[in-house]
Amino acid sequence: GNSVTQMEGPVTLSEEAFLTINCTYTATGYPSLFWYVQYPGEGLQLLLKATKADDKGSNKGFEATYRKETTSFHLEKGSVQVSDSAVYFCALRPFSGGYNKLIFGAGTRLAVHP
């Protein structure tokens, strides 16, 4: 079936550190891939997305590349800020057998300290 696996958190970093949050997926065909962010007390917001192999999504200094060969969509940022503290969810939308929903990973909490 379709599934998403994220690295467990929490991830704790100092300001300006490099961030990587790993995400791997299982799906048939070519799903669309997303990263959503949830700030404290808020709903989920789309951070970035990629819809085909080798696509790179980017937004607010975050990047992720759709790697079909390793079935991965790792999130990276070169220099994190305190304001990046949030929970990050990797998600996929299957091409078949369930395209009507997003399938989420468990989420990774990021805490950035000054």
Place this chain on the structure above:
Amino acid sequence: EAQVTQNPRYLITVTGKKLTVTCSQNMNHEYMSWYRQDPGLGLRQIYYSMNVEVTDKGDVPEGYKVSRKEKRNFPLILESPSPNQTSLYFCASSPTTPGLAAFLHYEQYFGPGTRLTVT
């Protein structure tokens, strides 16, 4: 402002007392969905609706009902809540399109969440 709204934001209730969580969107989206968020499990889909009067079960529909009488509203109904329905609930919406490929690429817009506690 384009948004998805949910009410109430917080609710504490007792086992068996029927409740409704409302969801409304002002973006004229055809597709709407309900998810629940539990620690370590991410978000799981409860029900979804592809358009007015068209609803279907998601992955965890037991104990829930929905209706879609108008395009903008998609209420979630718990006829007889139980403690295992204590969770954080999110409503989401997105546009659809006659072409499946384009539909797959659309993001979903989420409401702010409703934290429900059933004692």
